Amino acid sequence: MTTLEAPALSVPAQRRAGRQRTRSAGYTALGIVFLAVMLFPVYWMVNASLQPSGNTLNASFFPWNPSFDGYARAISEQGANLVTSLIISLGTVVFSLLVAAPAAYALAQFRFRWVNIALLAILISQMIPGIVIANALYAAYNDLGLLNSIPGLILADATHAIPFVILIMRAFMIAIPTSIVEAARVDGAGLVRAFVSIVLPISRNSLITAGLFAFLFSWSDFLFALTLTTTDEVRPVTLGIYQYLGTQVSNWSAVMATAVLSSLPAIALLILAQKFIAAGATGGAVK
Amino acid sequence: MTPQRVSETAPEAFPGTRPAPTTAAPTPGALPPVRTRKRLTREGVVRLLFVAPAALYLLLFFGYPVVKNVTMSLQAYTTKTFFTGEAPWVGLANYEAVLNSSLFWPSMVNTALFTVGSIAGQFLIGLALACFFKRRFPLSNFLRSMLLLPWLLPLIVSSATWRSILDQDSGILNRFLGTFGLDAVPWLTSPSVALIAVVLVNIWVGIPFNVTIIYGGLQDIPDELYEAGALDGATGWKAFWNITLPNLKPVISVVLVLGVVYTIKVLDIILGLTNGGPANATQTLSIRSYQESFINFEFGAGAAFSNILILISLVFAVIYLRANRRAVDE
Numbered sequence: 001m002t003t004l005e006a007p008a009l010s011v012p013a014q015r016r017a018g019r020q021r022t023r024s025a026g027y028t029a030l031g032i033v034f035l036a037v038m039l040f041p042v043y044w045m046v047n048a049s050l051q052p053s054g055n056t057l058n059a060s061f062f063p064w065n066p067s068f069d070g071y072a073r074a075i076s077e078q079g080a081n082l083v084t085s086l087i088i089s090l091g092t093v094v095f096s097l098l099v100a101a102p103a104a105y106a107l108a109q110f111r112f113r114w115v116n117i118a119l120l121a122i123l124i125s126q127m128i129p130g131i132v133i134a135n136a137l138y139a140a141y142n143d144l145g146l147l148n149s150i151p152g153l154i155l156a157d158a159t160h161a162i163p164f165v166i167l168i169m170r171a172f173m174i175a176i177p178t179s180i181v182e183a184a185r186v187d188g189a190g191l192v193r194a195f196v197s198i199v200l201p202i203s204r205n206s207l208i209t210a211g212l213f214a215f216l217f218s219w220s221d222f223l224f225a226l227t228l229t230t231t232d233e234v235r236p237v238t239l240g241i242y243q244y245l246g247t248q249v250s251n252w253s254a255v256m257a258t259a260v261l262s263s264l265p266a267i268a269l270l271i272l273a274q275k276f277i278a279a280g281a282t283g284g285a286v287k
Numbered sequence: 288m289t290p291q292r293v294s295e296t297a298p299e300a301f302p303g304t305r306p307a308p309t310t311a312a313p314t315p316g317a318l319p320p321v322r323t324r325k326r327l328t329r330e331g332v333v334r335l336l337f338v339a340p341a342a343l344y345l346l347l348f349f350g351y352p353v354v355k356n357v358t359m360s361l362q363a364y365t366t367k368t369f370f371t372g373e374a375p376w377v378g379l380a381n382y383e384a385v386l387n388s389s390l391f392w393p394s395m396v397n398t399a400l401f402t403v404g405s406i407a408g409q410f411l412i413g414l415a416l417a418c419f420f421k422r423r424f425p426l427s428n429f430l431r432s433m434l435l436l437p438w439l440l441p442l443i444v445s446s447a448t449w450r451s452i453l454d455q456d457s458g459i460l461n462r463f464l465g466t467f468g469l470d471a472v473p474w475l476t477s478p479s480v481a482l483i484a485v486v487l488v489n490i491w492v493g494i495p496f497n498v499t500i501i502y503g504g505l506q507d508i509p510d511e512l513y514e515a516g517a518l519d520g521a522t523g524w525k526a527f528w529n530i531t532l533p534n535l536k537p538v539i540s541v542v543l544v545l546g547v548v549y550t551i552k553v554l555d556i557i558l559g560l561t562n563g564g565p566a567n568a569t570q571t572l573s574i575r576s577y578q579e580s581f582i583n584f585e586f587g588a589g590a591a592f593s594n595i596l597i598l599i600s601l602v603f604a605v606i607y608l609r610a611n612r613r614a615v616d617e
Contacts, residue, residue, distance in 0.1 A: 024423075024424040024425060025424075025425070027419075027422055027424035027427070028424050028425050028426050028427070028430075030419070031419070031420070031424065031426065031427060031430040031431075032426075032430065034416060034419070034430075034434075035430050035433055035434060038434055038436075038437065038491070038494065039433070039436060039437075041437070041445070041448050041449060041452060041491070042436060042437070042440070042448070044448065044451070044452055044459060045444070045447075045448040045451075048448075048451055098340070099340045099341050099344050100341055102336075102337040102338070102340070102341070103337060103338045103340070103341030103342070105337060106334060106337035106338045107338070110334050110337070112334075112338075118338075118342075120608075121345065122345070124604055125345055125349040127548045127600050127604050128349055128352070128353065128597065128600070129551075129552035129573060129576075129593065129596050129597065129600065130552065130554065131552070131554060131573050131576045131577050131580075131589075131593055131596070132352050132353065132356050132576075132593045132596070132597060133348065133349070133352040134577075134580075134581075135352070135355070135356055135359065135576070135580050135586060135589055135590055135593055136351060136352035136353075136355035136356055136359070137348075137352065138580070138581070138586075139355070139359070139364075139368075139369075139586065140351075140355070142369055155348070156348070158344070158348070159348050159349065162341065162344060162345070162348075163345075166341060190333070191330065191333045191334065191337075192333065195337075216439055219441060220440070220441035220442060220443075222441065222442060222443045222554075222555045222558075222559075223554055223555065226558075226581070227577075227580075227581050238441055238443045238444075241443050241444065241447050241559075242443055242558070242559060244447070245446070245447055245450060245559060246562075252451055255447055255451070256447070256448070256451065259444045259447050259448055262441055262443075262444050263440050263441070263444050266436065266439035266440050266441075267436065269439070270432070270433070270435060270436055270439060274432055277432070277435065277439070278432055278435075281435060281438075281495075281499050
């Protein structure tokens with residue numbers, strides 16, 4: 001059976017004669033090799049962050065004598081920025097879900113006549129380059145006094161999240177049987193009540209998936225941090241890393257320690273919330 | 288953003304959408320049966336309130352910027368504007384200046400090379416890995432989901448990491464190559480290599496997205512096709528060429544077109560790795576737009592670059608919608 005499937009790489013092909021079990025063990029080994037190559041940069045980031053010398057010049061392949069100086073410096077210099085990033089990201093999650101979840105439900109269940117146009121508009125909005133939005137927002141924020149402000153960055157970062165959240169939640173909500181909501185309506189619940197007490201609890205998984213991605217998108221944002229702040233009043237950690245890079249990198253271990261700390265949400269979510277991340281990565285994607 | 292925004296393509300979600308550009312009305316025949324027009328009831332208002340916040344947000348944060356970029360590009364919009372509030376109309380002067388600037392064609396060429404190179408690499412490696420993971424073996428699902436990590440990391444983190452790896456003197460890559468007796472390559476400091484290095488990093492970033500989508504497409508090819516093919520002697524590469532590729536075609540066109548749309552706007556990776564240098568070797572349209580607006584404070588010129596970028600995206604958006612429709616038809 002396996003031989004009938006799409007051929008992959010030549011090494012496994014040579015094992016065709018081998019027994020099923022050795023073969024699949026071979027595949028697993030090969031898969032681990034591929035993964036190791038792909039994740040090597042991540043390993044190197046962690047390794048470099050623990051090097052004592054402060055630069056990667058003599059970095060050994062493994063941090064035999066791990067030094068946490070890089071982390072000490074990263075936390076003292078970038079700790080506040082990490083907190084800023086965290087506040088902005090959580091704010092983006094709340095705002096995006098509040099705005100997008102009802103819209104997703106409406107587009108999934110209300111049979112508006114213009115649903116197709118709305119979906120097309122959302123799809124196209126995802127294709128608009130961020131720099132276009134930044135150009136226009138800078139001028140508008142300047143007039144409104146939203147530059148260098150956390151609400152300003154939350155609103156801007158939500159552009160990464162809202163179209164995605166609407167589309168992914170709609171894909172889940174379209175499967176909710178109308179009878180469930182109708183039963184509640186018969187019992188006298190209004191639309192809003194039915195949405196809050198029935199639809200949202202049923203959609204818990206998709207809410208979590210959408211929320212996790214909204215968090216990651218906002219946490220990763222660099223463009224709006226770069227363009228919509230002019231002072232160091234409000235400074236997300238992505239911008240902190242960029243400034244490290246700009247000022248002639250002399251202390252790689254501090255840069256890499258900051259990079260590791262900024263990667264923690266992604267790493268933690270990929271391991272702890274794998275189910276939700278996988279749902280977000282494949283959900284609605286071309287099937 | 289970058290290739291990592293998962294595209295919500297869901298072809299089945301757009302049954303009747305015409306592959307026309309922006310505001311085209313959908314084909315009437317594809318609409319759900321129109322019920323008799325009813326008056327705006329209280330219930331109808333509540334229904335509209337479900338979408339109102341999102342609609343307002345999309346108008347303000349996507350619609351307004353697109354329009355504003357068009358008007359800005361026709362104005363002398365500079366630092367002075369922020370003090371005096373005056374932005375005189377200058378017609379097409381910004382476009383003239385942009386098209387005649389010495390960096391325009393190099394940045395066009397770089398954008399094309401960056402996009403084509405990145406997508407070719409991401410796609411081929413993504414396809415190979417997706418085919419590999421389609422064989423079920425112990426841990427295959429776990430390994431495949433761990434592969435997503437580069438896609439979830441903040442791009443600026445990836446840029447910083449790769450900058451240390453690619454460092455000419457102390458980077459691990461040159462030290463590794465050195466063990467084979469190769470000379471140190473000035474990855475990010477030589478104008479002739481920098482674009483290649485940036486493309487390589489972007490390929491690394493984009494592989495997980497490609498694997499995920501192509502893997503999904505592979506899963507949807509029925510096993511019977513391979514079984515029937517095997518009876519006719521189509522196994523191995525033959526099966527790949529005659530069964531896998533033709534059946535994967537709609538997914539491939541979507542993944543390629545989306546790749547273009549997401550790659551031409553990449554900013555973080557290039558800014559983090561080279562800042563458009565050395566000697567402008569990695570200038571692309573989006574880097575130009577950023578630098579004109581936010582380094583030179585020539586918002587008019589920056590907007591002109593942005594609009595050229597939008598125009599190119601639009602062409603590919605149309606191609607995408609066509610490919611998507613074909614995927615539905617097939």
